[in-house]
Amino acid sequence: MTPQALFLDFDGLICDTEDAARRSWSLLYASYGLAFPHAVWRRMQGRSDGEEVALADLGRRLGRPVDPGTRTRRLQKKTELCRAAPLRPGVARLLEQAELRGVPALVVSSSPRDWVEPHLVRLGVRRFFADLVTGDLVERHKPAPDLYLRALWQTGLPAEEVCAFEDSPTGVRAARAAGVACVAVPSAAGDAAALTEAVQVLPSLADFSFDRFLLPGSPLPDPMKGRPPR
CATH class of the missing domain: 3.40.50.1000 (HAD superfamily/HAD-like)
Known part of the structure; x- marks a missing residue:
């Protein structure tokens, strides 16, 4: 079926928008002379609390919490990049x-x-x-x-x-x-x-093809269906 x-x-x-988000974080980390870790990005992907994950990691690396102004600038950069995303x-x-x-x-x-x-x-x-x-x-x-x-x-x-x-x-x-x-x-x-x-x-x-995709558990097509009897 x-x-x-x-x-x-x-x-x-x-x-x-995910790539835009990743780029905005890479730019923020780079402003502190740091590389944005791929492992952190993987933990963030698809999660509504991804920002908290990255901020906690960056704060640990800096030895202090990230200030609200920096968070705002990062979000503004993400929004700017997202507006250009096709x-x-x-x-x-x-x-x-x-x-x-x-x-x-x-x-x-x-x-x-x-x-x-x-x-x-x-x-x-x-x-x-x-x-x-x-x-x-x-x-x-x-x-x-x-x-x-x-x-x-x-x-x-x-x-x-x-x-x-x-x-x-x-x-x-x-x-x-x-x-x-x-x-x-x-x-x-x-x-x-x-x-x-x-x-x-x-x-x-x-x-993706509707014609070739079958939901798991669907019966396979009968290869003899529609053929004349011998």
Whole structure:
């Protein structure tokens, strides 16, 4: 069976705001003569508390807390970089195919609605989404399954009929915890090797095919179906 709905993460998947975030942290660390550790970035990816992770690491290296003004400047730089970030490859094609097939698409993101929706409008894809399930609707964010459980409740579909798309291990774990099969597409700042829990890892959403994808547990096509009897 092909998916009856698509649940798409936003940051890093639809728009590479993740790379913008990574660059903003790299610039901040560099201003102190430090390199931004890849291990810290991996711990941050896909988490709504990622800023706290990096600030704690930087504070330890500096031997003092990071001052509020520096935090503000880092966020301003991230916002500036995000405003220039384009739609990721294959997103428009996937959404157009879903629309043609009558398959609803929802954003499922730990980020708040007032961050996600303006970007969707800017990128010209807001109309494709039946709903936005965002971090301001639940108490626990990814890797907890709450956002995906909320999205399932809103669609009225069982988990086994839905396909999620994520770019981070945190997101993949959240989908799996809700029983939703997940296809992973690493962002520019991501690591494909860390996405092994996904049912598929694709280089781009442009590589996803409704015709070739089967949800786990779906019966395989009958190779004899449609053939005349001998």
